[in-house]
Amino acid sequence: MTLALETTDLKVQLRLDGDWLTLCDLSRLLPGRGVAALLPDGRQAALFRDRAGELYAVDNRDPFAGAAVLSRGLLGTHRGRPYVASPLLKQRFDLLDGRCLDDETVRVRTYEVRAA
Amino acid sequence: MSATPEATPTIVLVGHGMVGQRFLEALAERGLTATHRVVVLCEEPRPAYDRVALTSYFSGRTPEELSVTDPEFITTHGIELYVGDPAVTVDRVAREVTARSGRVFGYDTLVLATGSYPFVPPVPNKDAEGCFVYRTIEDLLAIEEYARTRATTGAVVGGGLLGLEAAGALKGLGLTAHIVEFAPRLMPVQVDEGGGAALLRTIEGMGLSVHTGVGTQEIVVDASGAVTGMKLSDGSELATDLVVFSAGVRPRDQLARDCGLTVGERGGIAVDEQCRTVADPHVFAIGECALAADGRVYGLVAPGYDQAETAAATIAADEASFTGADLSTKLKLLGVDVASFGDAHGTTGDCLDVVYSDSRAGLYKKLVIGRDGTLLGGILVGDAEAYGTLRALTGSVPPVAPESLVLPAGAGAGAEGLGPAALPDDAIICSCNNVRKGTIREAVSEHRCTTVPEVKKCTKAGTTCGSCVKVLGQLVAAELEASGVEVDKGLCGCFSQTREELYEIVLALRITTYQDLLDRYGREEARGTDGCEVCKPAVGSIIASLAPVIGASGYVLDGEQAALQDSNDHFLANLQKNGSYSVVPRIPGGEITPEKLIVIGEIARDFGLYTKITGGQRIDLFGARVEQLPLIWTRLVDAGFESGHAYGKALRTVKSCVGSTWCRYGVQDSVRMAIDLELRYRGLRSPHKLKSAVSGCARECAEAQSKDFGVIATAGGWNLYVGGNGGATPRHADLLAQDLSDTELVRLIDRFLMFYIRTADRLERTSAWLERLPGGLDHVREVVVEDSLGICAELESLMAAHVAHYRDEWAETINDPEKLARFVSFVNAPDTPDPVVGFVPERDQIKPDLPLLAIGHRPLEGSAQR
Ligand code: SRM
Ligand SMILES: Cc1cc2nc3c(=O)[nH]c(=O)nc-3n(C[C@H](O)[C@H](O)[C@H](O)COP(=O)(O)OP(=O)(O)OC[C@H]3O[C@@H](n4cnc5c(N)ncnc54)[C@H](O)[C@@H]3O)c2cc1C
Ligand code: SF4
Ligand code: FES
Numbered sequence: 001m002t003l004a005l006e007t008t009d010l011k012v013q014l015r016l017d018g019d020w021l022t023l024c025d026l027s028r029l030l031p032g033r034g035v036a037a038l039l040p041d042g043r044q045a046a047l048f049r050d051r052a053g054e055l056y057a058v059d060n061r062d063p064f065a066g067a068a069v070l071s072r073g074l075l076g077t078h079r080g081r082p083y084v085a086s087p088l089l090k091q092r093f094d095l096l097d098g099r100c101l102d103d104e105t106v107r108v109r110t111y112e113v114r115a116a
Numbered sequence: 117m118s119a120t121p122e123a124t125p126t127i128v129l130v131g132h133g134m135v136g137q138r139f140l141e142a143l144a145e146r147g148l149t150a151t152h153r154v155v156v157l158c159e160e161p162r163p164a165y166d167r168v169a170l171t172s173y174f175s176g177r178t179p180e181e182l183s184v185t186d187p188e189f190i191t192t193h194g195i196e197l198y199v200g201d202p203a204v205t206v207d208r209v210a211r212e213v214t215a216r217s218g219r220v221f222g223y224d225t226l227v228l229a230t231g232s233y234p235f236v237p238p239v240p241n242k243d244a245e246g247c248f249v250y251r252t253i254e255d256l257l258a259i260e261e262y263a264r265t266r267a268t269t270g271a272v273v274g275g276g277l278l279g280l281e282a283a284g285a286l287k288g289l290g291l292t293a294h295i296v297e298f299a300p301r302l303m304p305v306q307v308d309e310g311g312g313a314a315l316l317r318t319i320e321g322m323g324l325s326v327h328t329g330v331g332t333q334e335i336v337v338d339a340s341g342a343v344t345g346m347k348l349s350d351g352s353e354l355a356t357d358l359v360v361f362s363a364g365v366r367p368r369d370q371l372a373r374d375c376g377l378t379v380g381e382r383g384g385i386a387v388d389e390q391c392r393t394v395a396d397p398h399v400f401a402i403g404e405c406a407l408a409a410d411g412r413v414y415g416l417v418a419p420g421y422d423q424a425e426t427a428a429a430t431i432a433a434d435e436a437s438f439t440g441a442d443l444s445t446k447l448k449l450l451g452v453d454v455a456s457f458g459d460a461h462g463t464t465g466d467c468l469d470v471v472y473s474d475s476r477a478g479l480y481k482k483l484v485i486g487r488d489g490t491l492l493g494g495i496l497v498g499d500a501e502a503y504g505t506l507r508a509l510t511g512s513v514p515p516v517a518p519e520s521l522v523l524p525a526g527a528g529a530g531a532e533g534l535g536p537a538a539l540p541d542d543a544i545i546c547s548c549n550n551v552r553k554g555t556i557r558e559a560v561s562e563h564r565c566t567t568v569p570e571v572k573k574c575t576k577a578g579t580t581c582g583s584c585v586k587v588l589g590q591l592v593a594a595e596l597e598a599s600g601v602e603v604d605k606g607l608c609g610c611f612s613q614t615r616e617e618l619y620e621i622v623l624a625l626r627i628t629t630y631q632d633l634l635d636r637y638g639r640e641e642a643r644g645t646d647g648c649e650v651c652k653p654a655v656g657s658i659i660a661s662l663a664p665v666i667g668a669s670g671y672v673l674d675g676e677q678a679a680l681q682d683s684n685d686h687f688l689a690n691l692q693k694n695g696s697y698s699v700v701p702r703i704p705g706g707e708i709t710p711e712k713l714i715v716i717g718e719i720a721r722d723f724g725l726y727t728k729i730t731g732g733q734r735i736d737l738f739g740a741r742v743e744q745l746p747l748i749w750t751r752l753v754d755a756g757f758e759s760g761h762a763y764g765k766a767l768r769t770v771k772s773c774v775g776s777t778w779c780r781y782g783v784q785d786s787v788r789m790a791i792d793l794e795l796r797y798r799g800l801r802s803p804h805k806l807k808s809a810v811s812g813c814a815r816e817c818a819e820a821q822s823k824d825f826g827v828i829a830t831a832g833g834w835n836l837y838v839g840g841n842g843g844a845t846p847r848h849a850d851l852l853a854q855d856l857s858d859t860e861l862v863r864l865i866d867r868f869l870m871f872y873i874r875t876a877d878r879l880e881r882t883s884a885w886l887e888r889l890p891g892g893l894d895h896v897r898e899v900v901v902e903d904s905l906g907i908c909a910e911l912e913s914l915m916a917a918h919v920a921h922y923r924d925e926w927a928e929t930i931n932d933p934e935k936l937a938r939f940v941s942f943v944n945a946p947d948t949p950d951p952v953v954g955f956v957p958e959r960d961q962i963k964p965d966l967p968l969l970a971i972g973h974r975p976l977e978g979s980a981q982r
Contacts (some may be wrong), residue, residue, distance in 0.1 A: 024943040032646060032679035033686070036945040042951070047943070050646050051631065061952070066969030067695035068952045072683045073760075074652055077645035078609075085649035087683030087691055 012047055015059055015112035016040070023047065026115045029055070034084065036060050036071040045079075045111055046071035049096060050082050056095035057111035062086045070108070124153045125302050127220050127431065128213050129369065131229035134156035134167055135403030137184055139229060142428030149193035155221050156195060157213070159202035160252060163190075165525050167333055168417055168581055170256065174285045174674045179253050208396055213725035218879060222547045225373040225398055226433055228372060229383060229424075232365035232404040232415065235819070237273070241710040242337035243755035247345030250282045259360065263289040267357035270294070273332050274362035275302040277447060282360045283324055286750035287660055288453060294354060296346070298363075306445060306456045307480075307495050310473055314480035316495040318452050321478070327354070327973075335359060367405045367413050371918060382409040389437040390430040391423050400427045404639035408439040417580060418442075418548040441570065442599045444510075444547050446503045447581040452478070453500035456582075458493025459484050466491055472522040483523040489513040494732075504587035505536060506918040507544035508553065536587050537594055545587055548580035559597040568592055572734055585639060606880060608650035610634060615803060616877045628668040630655045630675050653981040656680030656879040657765055660801040661873055664917035671928055672764075673802075684763035689745055689941070693737060694964035696953050699725070699737040700762035701752050703796060705772040705790035705810075706733030719748055726961045732769035732807070739962055741949055746939050758924040761799060765879075767806045771819070775812030775829070782812035784829030789858070790818075793827070797861065797869065797920045803876040804886075806869070807842075821849045824882040830854070834861045838868055838896070850893045853901060863912065867900040870911035 010026040016039060027110045028080040029049035037045045037060075044060035048071075060068045065088045073084040075095075082095040093108055100106040127143070129136055136156070137782040141150050142543035163185035167470035173182065190197050201215045207227065213221050234249035237241050246267070248259050263270065263286065272279045274732075275297025295302070301312025302319065320326055329350040333884045339346045345355045369377075378386040378395045384407025391398045391406065407413050414420065418913055421443035429436035444457035462469060470483040470884045479498035482507070486492050491509050497503065502521060508668060515538050533743040536545070555575050565571045567591050572578045578585045606612035611634075613621070618633070627633050633655055637716035655678055663670040671679055673688075674737040684690050687699035701716070716735055720727045724745055725737040740748055761767060772790030776782030790810040797806065810827040819842075820826025826837040832855035840849030876885040889895055889914040898904040900911070929935050940946035954965035 021130070028943055029936070030679050031566070032652075033400070035938075035948075036941065038945040038948055044950075044952075045940070065693060065965075066952070067693065068950055069683075069691065071693045072686070074649040074680075074682070076648035076652070080645075082646060086832075088693070090649065092499045108569040 002080060013114050013116050014039075014045060014047070017116075020114070020116070032075050034071040034073065034075070036068065036115060044068045044071075045068045046073075046084070048075055048082075048112060050075055050077075050083060054082070055113045056082060057113040058084070058093060058098050059109040060096060061108070062089055062091075063106050063108060064089055064090055124151070125224040126153040126155060126222060127225045127227065127229045128223040129154070129156045129229060130213065131231055131368075131403070131405070132156050132164045132185075132197065132199075133403065134161070134164060134184065134417050135231070135424050136227075136229035137164035138421045139191075139424035139428055140226060141189070142425050143431070144189070144193050145426055146434070146739060148428065149195065151284065152224075152962055154193070155223075156197045157201055157203045157215050158197060158199045160254070161200045163197060163199060165253065167251075169582070170250075170253070170611075171281045171285055172316065172327055173229055173253065173256050174260075174288050182253065203371060206371060206399075208375050208377075208399070210247050211398060217625070219458055222633075225400065227427060228369040228393075228399065228401040228405055228692075230371060230405040233368050234361060235364045235366050236361045237363055239332055239334055241337050241343075244335050244337045244343050244363070245341055246357060246972050247335060247361065249361050249755075250278055250285075253363075259285070259358070264289055266342070267291055267475065269356045270358040270360065271296060271356040271361045274364065275299070275326065275328065275362070276305060276362065277303060277445070279360075279362040279429055280319070282362050285324075285356070286683040287324060287412070289334035290357065290596070292325075294327065294338070294356065295319075295325070296348065297328045298331045300329045302326065302328065303454065306460070306492055307497060308461060309413070310792045311454075311472065311480045311484065311495045311497040312775060313621060314473065314478050315452065315454065318478035318498065325654065331818040334973045341643065363406065365415060367407070369405055369541075371404075372401065378412075380413070382413075383407070384413040389426075390429065391427040391438055396508065400430075402427050408438060408440065412440070414441060414443075416441075416443065416445065418550070421548070421580075422464060422550060427756055431913045442544070442547055442823055444507050446500050446581070453496065453503075454686075455503040455507075456494070457495040457503065457507040458491070460495050464492055464634065470519055470522060472519075489546045489618060496522075500532045503792065504584050505539065506543055507547065507651075508536070508587075512540065512543075516755065524879065527682070536590050546575075546577035546580075547589065549576040549578075550586075551575050551577035556588065556591050557595050560592055561599050565592070566596060569947040606639070606823075607654060608648055610638050610645070610651045611649050613637065615654055616774065616875045619794045619874055622655075622658050622666065623662055626666040628659060628666055630659070631676065650878070652680040653682045653685070653747055653765075654803075656685075657801045657803070659738075661918070662914070664921040665914060670923065672925060673929060678935075686768050687742060687745065688749075688763060688929060689740065690761060690763050694953055694966070695742075695950060696738070696886045696964065696967055697739055697740045698740060698762070699745070699748055699752075700730070700734060700760035702755035702760040703734040703792040704796070704798075705768075705787050707772070707791060712755060712757070715751070715757075719751050723748055724955075725963060726963065733746060733771045734769060736762070739964070741943050741953055742939055743949070746930050746936050748931050753927050753930060758798070759926045765802055766800075766805050767794070767797040767800050769807060770797075771807075771823075773811050773817035775810075779812055781815060782829070783831050784812055786810040786812035786818065786827075786829055789827060789829075789834070793862075794864070797865075799925070800869065800918055801872075802869070802873045804879050804881045806882075822846065823849060825849075825863065825868060833857050834869075836864055839886035839893070843881075845883070846881040848885075852897060854894070864900060866915040867908050867911045868896070871896065871900055871907075872913050874911075 011022045012024050013020040013022050031049050031051045034046045044062040045057045048056045058072050062069055064077040076083055083092045085092045088101045096109040098108040165182040166184050194702045201217045202217050203213050211223050234251050270291040270536040271294040272283045273296050275295045283293045283295045302315050313948040330874045332346050336345040343359055345353050347353050358865040369379045369385050372385040377393050385401035385409045387401050389409045391400050391402050423438050426436040426438040446455035466487050468485045479494050483494040484492040491514050539553050541555045545553050559565045559571045559574045563574050565574050572591055578588045633645055639830045659668050660672055720737050725739050728736050730736045770790040770793045772787045775786030780843045808824045808825050811818040811820045812829050820828050821837050822840045822842045826840055826849050828835045834856045835854050836852045837849035838852045839849045941950045955962035956965045
């Protein structure tokens with residue numbers, strides 16, 4: 001089966017310093033996976049969409065390994081909350097508050113995102 | 117500082133080693149740290165660490181990781197710990213201890229836990245440069261430094277437990293290592309003559325030189341005073357750059373002697389059953405410095421822990437005594453299991469020995485049995501699997517014949533078969549921490565521990581030498597099952613089924629999507645969710661391997677399947693530590709034309725990639741940025757290369773030797789067979805990676821017996837071996853069938869692989885699967901050779917479908933613009949390379965710029981923004 005991706009012209013936007021920054025078409029986000037986006041200040045954000053269509057964004061950098069790869073991890077659900085598992089050493093990060101589920105002292109930044 | 121520290125009673129502990137630390141914990145558990153001022157004088161430059169695991173420093177454990185002192189524990193309990201400040205005098209009349217720094221502490225109770233010092237025989241030049249002992253982290257740091265800069269050969273004086281450990285460490289440091297032991301055998305204290313002989317063969321087989329029955333007479337030095345060799349008692353001289361003395365330990369009782377406490381004839385501070393010194397009720401001695409009431413000085417940590425508990429209990433005015441301890445030990449020395457327990461040397465009158473020995477395999481097992489059948493003790497060399505069970509049975513009449521306990525597995529109901537279920541509740545499972553079976557069962561049934569780590573935390577069992585952890589695991593599982601807690605064998609938190617059950621569901625119901633499977637067959641709470649990173653790739657793999665049969669797309673990046681793949685499969689390349697990728701084109705059988713080699717070289721040069729010949733007979737190109745992958749593959753595909761699936765749980769390589777075409781010994785064309793097999797099974801998704809090799813004759817240059825399926829040519833055809841493994845737990849493959857024709861060989865491999873794919877667990881290599889499967893190899897032979905289940909036709913047709921539908925993933929990907937859109941650095945800036953992916957030069961090529969990864973680090977952001 002092939003999933004029919006929505007072909008609306010909705011855009012993914014991320015909130016930065018009070019403004020909404022347009023990053024890409026919603027159709028670029030495959031449910032369950034992410035993409036990386038470059039922010040004007042040089043940071044990187046990892047954007048995700050879950051199977052229910054919700055959007056999330058966290059800092060792209062894996063705080064354990066240092067590489068900017070969180071956008072390449074797999075999404076999952078833990079106790080009803082969405083998370084991404086790093087593709088490097090598999091630590092999981094809550095997508096709502098950025099907390100690492102496997103090491104409570106570590107947290108990644110989260111961003112507000114929307115489809116508009 | 118409080119005004120009158122004298123107001124609260126003071127306990128001064130001298131020596132912060134393993135036993136000292138345990139004593140502090142025992143004080144805290146009894147609430148004594150709240151009612152007493154506790155002062156600790158620690159001589160070493162660091163608080164207590166795991167001396168038992170000292171040697172693991174050489175396998176990468178850092179001094180910090182070796183620590184057994186939680187700084188929080190020290191502060192929470194208000195303990196005053198003076199690191200690097202030893203006690204120098206004790207005034208028992210004034211009840212004062214003076215430390216090297218000049219600090220003076222009054223005490224109500226003094227506890228000496230000063231441990232031992234290594235005994236160095238008084239041979240000439242024993243203090244020369246290059247002579248060391250093996251006791252502290254500082255000793256190891258010094259040995260490491262000297263070995264690295266100034267030595268190529270090292271000798272250890274003493275072939276006991278520590279000597280062997282030290283010799284193994286020297287070998288690990290790259291030195292040629294010798295062991296010199298005065299006694300006629302290795303480990304004279306723990307093992308008898310037969311055990312020593314088995315140990316000797318194995319240790320010599322590892323390339324260590326053993327000299328038994330000779331003593332060290334003199335250390336030979338050069339003009340600068342550095343070691344160059346040693347003179348031995350048989351008149352010979354051994355050339356060596358470094359010497360480690362490991363000739364036993366002596367109690368550190370000098371402080372006690374100086375203040376007039378009673379010490380034993382051969383050393384050790386004399387104490388009573390409460391660990392109080394016999395001369396002074398205000399002073400205790402525990403651990404290796406103490407001469408216990410039974411007249412022994414114990415050189416093991418477990419008795420020291422008991423003494424620590426006893427002393428703390430006595431100070432708290434509780435009943436406790438230490439009357440002696442079991443000297444059972446199990447060690448893994450240089451990878452050889454050695455265990456002795458109970459009355460290992462058969463000193464009890466009228467006892468009998470049961471001995472099993474196989475000198476070729478380096479096995480020696482002896483049980484000492486009393487007249488009435490009671491198991492009194494034993495020695496195991498080479499295979500100590502049964503140690504946990506046997507030690508716990510010591511002192512009782514075993515429920516099965518003693519012979520069956522030492523025979524190798526498979527030759528009868530061995531002790532492994534007997535299992536810990538047969539043990540009585542008062543059997544000691546963990547001798548380091550004196551934990552009985554009943555206590556472990558209670559931890560599960562009453563304290564609701566459901567995992568081994570929880571039980572460890574709750575009972576302390578398994579937290580010291582670790583030799584009991586295996587039995588612990590079996591007990592916990594048995595107890596959980598017995599108490600009705602269903603041991604969850606499900607794949608993950610989303611599915612209660614095993615991988616095998618999910619495979620059957622997907623096949624029978626022709627389910628083609630993960631979401632469908634999750635929503636219909638997942639656990640209640642997981643339905644409708646996003647699942648997890650464990651089951652997604654596992655289900656993705658099942659769907660991919662059944663794709664042609666169930667009508668799913670065979671292309672792993674199609675539709676939903678793309679979302680299920682592990683990151684590597686998603687980008688069809690292997691992620692490296694800095695976020696770049698490696699590229700591995702398939703080189704079937706390891707055979708490659710000069711033209712293709714040139715193409716690989718040109719591509720690597722043009723993209724600046726690091727190239728390396730892999731352990732799988734092909735070439736890996738490292739350092740590709742995600743956006744470069746399609747460009748690199750376009751060129752590779754043009755030159756006739758295909759994906760090597762180095763990223764997938766799939767067939768990796770079929771290695772070959774050059775075989776009968778060139779080799780004077782070859783009896784079949786191993787290269788052609790390897791290529792045929794690699795092309796047949798390429799792209800096949802399986803529970804774990806699959807590796808193979810084909811050798812042209814029994815000399816086995818392709819190492820086929822270390823592969824999941826290995827083929828060795830015979831004069832009459834091919835022998836097929838299965839279940840081999842390299843990696844962390846190597847296993848030689850088992851012979852499945854002999855003298856097969858080409859067609860028979862391929863048919864049998866088809867069946868074998870499909871049966872494995874169908875029934876194995878996630879990430880279970882064929883070796884582990886074969887070991888787990890009830891009936892093992894025999895069962896596999898019945899199913900795939902004799903077709904006992906009548907499924908061979910189905911297995912063959914599943915494989916035929918795979919072969920017919922194989923397409924190269926990379927060729928498909930570079931021809932699909934929609935898929936290519938994923939290979940960008942940034943969705944909003946596809947032409948900007950990821951600035952974190954940087955490289956620096958190394959040996960004329962590149963390597964990841966690791967400092968760059970580290971500076972990318974930013975402090976944690978304040979609060980969540982969402
Ligand atoms: C590249 C290579 C090392 C090299 O430079 O030579 C390599 C590299 C990796 N190996 Fe290997 N292994 C390589 C040959 C081997 C071999 C030798 C062989 O195949 O003959 C073995 C032992 C044989 C065996 O597997 O039985 C081997 C046993 C492992 C294991 C342990 C497997 C086990 O059953 O214990 C792992 C870990 C795992 O798979 O869980 C592993 C995992 C890995 C991973 C995937 C680790 C990772 O996740 O990053 C490495 C990534 C490869 C990459 O980025 O391209 N690699 N690895 C070799 C690639 C061979 C190839 O051409 O495909
Ligand atoms: C390499 C190695 C491997 C071992 N393997 C095992 C094993 O597998 N199983 C096992 O049971 N045992 C093993 N042992 C033995 C085990 O480590 C000891 O039995 C245990 O450490 C004894 O603890 P302790 O606290 O009595 O002495 P220690 O750990 O030696 O601690 C005594 C401490 O007191 C300090 N000290 C001495 N005098 C003073 C002073 N005047 N003032 C202040 N501090 C002082 C010393 O510096 C030392 O730090 C091994 C030992 C070594 C070296
Ligand atoms: S395995 Fe036999 S045929 Fe192959 S290269 Fe070695 S000796 Fe020659
Ligand atoms: S026997 Fe050593 S930790 Fe249990």
